Amino acid sequence: MESGRPIFIPVILGTTRKGRMSEHVANFMAREIVKQENVGTEVVDIRNIPFPTDDAGESIKHAGFSETAMKADAFVIVAPEYNHGYPGLLKHALDTNLKEYIHKAVGICGVSAGPFGGTRVIENLLPVMRELGLVAIFWDVNFSAVQKAFDENGKLLDEAYVKRAEKFIKELVWMAKVLRYGRENVEI
Amino acid sequence: MTKKRLSCPRCGAEMNNHAEKISYEEVAGGYKPDPVFGGVVEEIHTCPGCGNVESRTAG
Numbered sequence: 001m002e003s004g005r006p007i008f009i010p011v012i013l014g015t016t017r018k019g020r021m022s023e024h025v026a027n028f029m030a031r032e033i034v035k036q037e038n039v040g041t042e043v044v045d046i047r048n049i050p051f052p053t054d055d056a057g058e059s060i061k062h063a064g065f066s067e068t069a070m071k072a073d074a075f076v077i078v079a080p081e082y083n084h085g086y087p088g089l090l091k092h093a094l095d096t097n098l099k100e101y102i103h104k105a106v107g108i109c110g111v112s113a114g115p116f117g118g119t120r121v122i123e124n125l126l127p128v129m130r131e132l133g134l135v136a137i138f139w140d141v142n143f144s145a146v147q148k149a150f151d152e153n154g155k156l157l158d159e160a161y162v163k164r165a166e167k168f169i170k171e172l173v174w175m176a177k178v179l180r181y182g183r184e185n186v187e188i
Numbered sequence: 189m190t191k192k193r194l195s196c197p198r199c200g201a202e203m204n205n206h207a208e209k210i211s212y213e214e215v216a217g218g219y220k221p222d223p224v225f226g227g228v229v230e231e232i233h234t235c236p237g238c239g240n241v242e243s244r245t246a247g
Contacts, residue, residue: 057213070241099243102207102232183206184236
């Protein structure tokens with residue numbers, strides 16, 4: 001039986017870099033998410049969260065970000081690949097919560113200027129997701145040659161991403177519903 | 189003995205304990221570690237009424 005509360009899936013924009021194309025990806029994913037019935041979203045831009053850098057972890061929780069994570073049933077993480085890894089400030093932000101993530105679903109969108117669509121950043125993030133208690137889905141969306149996928153205003157130029165995003169989101173919503181039922185009804 | 193369920197501090201509903209996690213950060217903060225796991229065992233509780241999440245040290 002499903003709860004009446006809408007499923008909430010924030011999109012975490014995981015880079016603060018100037019000129020980031022990942023912003024277009026995050027906004028696109030948010031537009032696609034709200035096409036699903038009874039599913040809400042918002043883009044969480046880590047650039048706008050003033051985390052200190054002289055400490056780390058749960059001791060620097062940001063009330064707004066933690067509340068968003070608490071309300072979430074699942075997360076979409078938009079992660080550009082920097083030198084084959086994830087942006088350090090994305091990890092810094094993610095590490096500020098723990099209980100807020102446990103037994104919630106996550107899907108990762110990899111972003112790269114090259115041909116591999118962030119495959120390596122996704123692979124590098126998966127063990128982090130597991131340790132945070134998140135449950136990763138087996139669909140990814142790989143935005144390769146991202147500068148050709150969107151124009152400078154964020155307009156999608158390659159419509160194939162609509163279908164790719166839809167498959168990813170449907171799997172994520174399914175996992176979000178199942179895990180919400182488990183969190184709320186199945187005792188350990 | 190079954191532990192008493194948590195009441196949600198936000199809406200008052202009975203919460204569900206769906207996970208346990210070892211925390212080593214809390215050991216660093218001066219909490220007494222569990223002798224078997226080497227860290228503090230934290231219970232995670234979710235409210236079926238409003239979705240609120242709470243944690244408490246297992247005991």
